[in-house]
Amino acid sequence: MDPLARYDSLVDDPEAFHEACERPLPSVVRVNDIKATPDRVRRAFEEVGVGYEPISWHDGLFRLADDISPGNTWSYVHGWVYGQEEVSAIPALALDPEPGERVLDCCAAPGSKTTQLAALMDDRGLLVGNDNNLGRLSALRSNAERCGVTNIAVTRQDARNFSIKPFSREPFDRVLADVPCSCEGTVRKNPDAVEDWSLGHVESIAGVQKAILNRSLEVTREGGTVVYSTCTFAPEENEAVVQHALDSHDCRLVEYDLELEHAPGITEWEGDTYDESLQRAKRIYPHHNDTGGFFCAKLEVGA
The missing domain is CATH 3.40.50.150 (Vaccinia Virus protein VP39)
Structure with missing residues (x-):
């Protein structure tokens, strides 16, 4: 059972x-407000072709495309985002x-x-x-x-x-x-x-x-x-x-x-x-x- x-x-x-x-489970990242803003993260994702969707209930969360691992993004390495379940x-x-x-x-x-x-x-x-x-x-x-x-x-x-x-x-x-x-x-x-x-x-x-x-x-x-x-x-x-x-x-x-x-x-x-x-x-x-x-x-x- x-x-x-x-x-x-x-x-x-x-x-x-x-x-x-x-x-x-979809991959989600949270914007780290100590180092970045949602707009800055959006631009960073778009510059390197990271597919993402904003999450409606919180402007600091983004759902990533299926082929993206949060830990492999430039924004993650530099502490702009944190891979975190929604x-x-x-x-x-x-x-x-x-x-x-x-x-x-x-x-x-x-x-x-x-x-x-x-x-x-x-x-x-x-x-x-x-x-x-x-x-x-x-x-x-x-x-x-x-x-x-x-x-x-x-x-x-x-x-x-x-x-x-x-x-x-x-x-x-x-x-x-x-x-x-x-x-x-x-x-x-x-x-x-x-x-x-x-x-x-x-x-x-x-x-x-x-x-x-x-x-x-x-x-x-x-x-x-x-x-x-x-x-x-x-x-x-x-x-x-x-x-x-x-x-x-x-x-x-x-x-x-x-x-x-x-x-x-x-x-x-x-x-x-x-x-x-x-x-x-x-x-x-x-x-x-x-x-x-x-x-x-x-x-x-x-x-």
């Missing part, structure tokens, strides 16, 4: 959902950091969302890029350097017990918790995500996710923002994890704008019920926008 069939009751068109999951751009936009703030990306490597956060912050303030994988941290540092990010501090800690001691013990204004997950939503570029799927893995990784989100809320100031995101469809890793945070912490779910077509978070799954406010979370399915799958929820600390 296809593991994705367990979500047929959640989508509006199961047949279209499965067909989309079987198609290759839906992967959502969490940083939802977090909406301001220049000069203190921001933590607690599972940062290899750096697509971290470099996007830096650009949204105008490369000002403090941006902590944390990961517990040394090899992936090397990629984070390399990508940050290529993109011209200077406001970043790279740390290696377990996000489940991240220490703010090195940062004057001061809480953060905003935290991004884009957590490790079962990665079902990446099936269009990574078929192994469903071939190796097991409910046991989903349930075990959910425990890690709950701990990371808990710590993210603990290190965020009152009135601050935490964004929780995954690239999976599993409610056990999405709504159930956020529900655990609502039950354990003084926080609430808040709305955020997203022009990309999406479905609301769910409030019931296999006998479990979740707070009605979870409808403020966003579910993105592959057949709606020809993208990968994603889940993103925005929380405010101190309800």
